Amino acid sequence: EVLLVDSGGGLVQPGGSLRVSCAASGFTFSRYWMFWVRQAPGKGLEWVANIKGDGSEESYVDSVKGRFIISRDNAQNTLYLQMNSLTVEDTALYYCAREPRGVGDLDAWGQGTLVTVSS
Amino acid sequence: QSALTQPASVSGSPGQSITISCAGTSSDVGNYNLVSWFQQHPGKSPTLIISEVTRRPSGISHRFSGSKSGNTASLTISGLQAEDEADYYCCSYIGDHRWVFGGGTKLTVL
Numbered sequence: 001e002v003l004l005v006d007s008g009g010g011l012v013q014p015g016g017s018l019r020v021s022c023a024a025s026g027f028t029f030s031r032y033w034m035f036w037v038r039q040a041p042g043k044g045l046e047w048v049a050n051i052k053g054d055g056s057e058e059s060y061v062d063s064v065k066g067r068f069i070i071s072r073d074n075a076q077n078t079l080y081l082q083m084n085s086l087t088v089e090d091t092a093l094y095y096c097a098r099e100p101r102g103v104g105d106l107d108a109w110g111q112g113t114l115v116t117v118s119s
Numbered sequence: 120q121s122a123l124t125q126p127a128s129v130s131g132s133p134g135q136s137i138t139i140s141c142a143g144t145s146s147d148v149g150n151y152n153l154v155s156w157f158q159q160h161p162g163k164s165p166t167l168i169i170s171e172v173t174r175r176p177s178g179i180s181h182r183f184s185g186s187k188s189g190n191t192a193s194l195t196i197s198g199l200q201a202e203d204e205a206d207y208y209c210c211s212y213i214g215d216h217r218w219v220f221g222g223g224t225k226l227t228v229l
Contacts, residue, residue, distance in 0.1 A: 033216075035218075037165075037220075044122070044206075044208060044220060044221070044222045044223035045157070045159075045165065045208050045210075045220045045223065046122075046220060047210070047217070047218040047219060047220060050216060050218070052216075057216060058216075059215060059216040059217050061120060061217070062120055095164060095165075097165075101170075103153050103155075103170055103171050103212075104153050104154075104155040104170060104171075104210055104211075104212055104218060105155060105167060105170035105171070105174075105176070106155070106157070106165070106167055106210075107167050107176060109164040109165055109166075110164065111164055112164060
């Protein structure tokens with residue numbers, strides 16, 4: 001069974017940093033592009049970042065470029081999102097998702113981890 | 120990277136058909152046949168229901184179908200059922216491994 005478990009969310013002050021994780025199981029993690037998608041409270045989905053299976057390519061939405069870093073540890077089957085210089089606008093539920101065929105077919109999602117940026 | 124435009128809400132009665140539009144530009148929806156649709160029930164993670172404009176993953180009901188004309192993609196749900204009441208999001212490729220979602224549409228089954 002494909003399983004993605006998001007963790008690491010919490011309360012952080014503006015300007016602070018936080019790293020969220022996504023533990024994957026039930027599939028060959030290194031073969032898949034992985035995504036982070038966020039959802040602010042009561043709002044819609046927003047693509048945040050993604051990373052190729054071997055970690056050689058990554059992309060970011062403009063609003064987080066230079067502040068967030070996506071990475072992966074294929075030996076540990078874990079995806080990460082390092083978030084720096086956080087602002088209140090980054091408050092959201094952060095989901096990881098798997099993309100099997102490189103065509104936006106996000107067929108498995110974590111349960112999400114809540115990041116709250118507030119003073 | 121502006122969000123794709125979806126109607127905020129649509130509604131229909133059981134058994135009816137509804138269509139949700141997803142308007143983009145020639146840089147996203149109009150330029151790539153890489154539009155996906157996701158269904159999200161309250162408090163749940165999204166579920167993929169359509170990829171590559173028209174492709175339905177295994178296990179997804181035939182009542183869900185996708186199409187595209189120019190810069191606008193559409194999701195049609197036929198034979199509406201109470202369980203279809205949810206939020207629906209489109210998502211398009213915009214190049215360089217980047218993606219953009221629509222603002223989401225709340226479907227109410229009357």
